[in-house]
Amino acid sequence: MEYLSIFGFVSVLYLIIRVDARAYEVKGIDQSKVGFDDNYVVTWGQNNVLKLNQGKEVQLSLDHSSGSGFESKNHYESGFFQIRIKVPPKDTSGVVTAFYLTSKGNTHDEVDFEFLGNKEGKLTVQTNVFTNGKGNREQKLALWFDPSKDFHTYAILWNPYQIVLYVDNIPVRVFKNTTSQGMNYPSKPMQVVVSLWNGENWATDGGKSKINWSLAPFKANFQGFNNSGCFTNAEKNACGSSAYWWNTGSYSKLSDSEQKAYTNVRQKYMNYDYCSDKVRFHVPPSECKWNN
Numbered sequence: 001m002e003y004l005s006i007f008g009f010v011s012v013l014y015l016i017i018r019v020d021a022r023a024y025e026v027k028g029i030d031q032s033k034v035g036f037d038d039n040y041v042v043t044w045g046q047n048n049v050l051k052l053n054q055g056k057e058v059q060l061s062l063d064h065s066s067g068s069g070f071e072s073k074n075h076y077e078s079g080f081f082q083i084r085i086k087v088p089p090k091d092t093s094g095v096v097t098a099f100y101l102t103s104k105g106n107t108h109d110e111v112d113f114e115f116l117g118n119k120e121g122k123l124t125v126q127t128n129v130f131t132n133g134k135g136n137r138e139q140k141l142a143l144w145f146d147p148s149k150d151f152h153t154y155a156i157l158w159n160p161y162q163i164v165l166y167v168d169n170i171p172v173r174v175f176k177n178t179t180s181q182g183m184n185y186p187s188k189p190m191q192v193v194v195s196l197w198n199g200e201n202w203a204t205d206g207g208k209s210k211i212n213w214s215l216a217p218f219k220a221n222f223q224g225f226n227n228s229g230c231f232t233n234a235e236k237n238a239c240g241s242s243a244y245w246w247n248t249g250s251y252s253k254l255s256d257s258e259q260k261a262y263t264n265v266r267q268k269y270m271n272y273d274y275c276s277d278k279v280r281f282h283v284p285p286s287e288c289k290w291n292n
Contacts, residue, residue, distance in 0.1 A: 034226035040192075042070045048196075048217070056223060060196040062088075062095060063217040069195030072227065076101075077239035079229025080246045081192050082155035082166075085115075088218040089148035092117025094200030094211035097220045099154055101190040107133040109186035111163055111175075113154050115147065116140075116203045117218075123147060124271070127165050127173045131184035137285070139173055140272035141265065151223055158186065160240045161252040171254055171262040172269075178290045189232040196220045 035055035042049050045068025048061040060068040087097045095117035102110040110130035115123055125147075129137045145152065155166040163186065165173040177185045196218065200210045228246060230239035242248050254262060274280065275288035 034224075036070075036225050039072055039074070039225050039227060040070045040194075041073055042068075043193075044069050044195075052221075056225075058222045058225075060194070060220050060222070061217040062196045062198065062219075064213050067195060067197035069193065069197070071194070072192040074227075074229070075103075075189035075191055075232040076158075076227070076229035077187075077189050077232055078159050078244065078247060079227060080155065080157050081227050081229060082153055082224060083192075083194065084151040084153050084223040085147070086149075086151045086221045087115050087123065087147045088117065088196075088220050090120045091212055091215060092123065092148075092218060093119060093204040093209035094198065095218050096195075096197050096199035096203050098193070098195045098197070100193055101156060101158065101186075102130075102193055103186075103188035103190045105133075109188045109190060110135070111156055111158065111165070111186060111190075113156075113165065114203075116199070118204050118209070121146065125167070125172075129163065129175045129186065131186055134184070136274065136280075137175075137287075138272065138274050139270060141172060141269045142271060143167065144269060151221070153224070157246060157251065158190075159247045159251055161247075164254070170265060171258050172265050174254065174262065174291060175287075176290050178287060181286075181290065183287045183290070192227060194222060 036051060036058050037055055045060070045066045048063065048066055048068035049070070050059040050061070051057070052059060058070070062068070081101065083099055085097065085099065088095055097115040098113065100110060100112040100114075102108055108130060109132070110128070112126070112128040114126045114128070116126055117123060123143070124140050125143060126138055126140045128135050152168050153166070157164040157166070161177055163175040164171050179185050198211060201207045230244055240247060273292075275284050275292055
């Protein structure tokens with residue numbers, strides 16, 4: 001199986017170590033204290049959901065009859081949301097594993113991680129941001145590891161300043177709050193949603209590569225079900241308060257070490273950015289100048 005160069009892996013590993021001190025100060029997942037049922041509920045495909053290790057791990061399955069998914073019991077208005085994922089192995093063309101925040105509805109806000117299945121070793125991670133029902137802000141990157149071999153941590157920071165998506169504590173996407181410049185920014189109460197589903201109409205090679213159902217069921221495993229978030233039923237405007245660690249000034253921008261790691265990932269592993277797609281956008285969307 002072909003993966004990225006040893007040099008590339010080592011450079012990312014170095015950057016992970018550099019940002020770990022800040023990341024684990026407040027962001028570490030304590031799997032021993034929080035089980036699935038504490039924060040989440042199964043929403044569909046109940047027959048394809050298996051709880052393991054006394055609820056500390058959940059396995060979602062996709063077969064010809066159904067996929068499966070779960071969502072948080074609470075709605076949030078800011079926070080730091082993370083989960084550990086091991087995606088299905090081998091040929092997963094057409095299979096989508098998703099972890100995202102969403103407010104749902106026609107004018108929904110949403111922040112996405114989507115793992116787009118492919119031939120073994122070629123999986124792509126797609127991120128997207130929706131505001132008032134408008135998305136089309138896709139970015140895609142290869143990973144510097146095989147996400148089907150072991151669990152890795154994926155996280156979303158959402159505060160009044162910025163949205164940051166992390167892979168193993170490395171920032172891979174930043175979407176800044178530029179409402180003062182007339183841009184939209186996710187502000188509706190959102191839930192955490194996780195799912196495994198059939199996306200063969202679009203997910204791999206533009207829908208040309210279909211699911212090989214002879215390899216079903218496809219199975220993805222999840223751990224780490226604790227969230228640090230401000231519930232919607234808090235006092236008005238409280239979810240933007242600096243009383244919450246994720247809203248403090250130190251999280252208003254990337255740290256120096258995070259910025260170096262982010263630049264490295266964009267240069268080496270990003271293979272699509274909507275802001276650079278001149279076929280789709282003759283003029284780059286307005287928010288691009290603030291987020292690149």
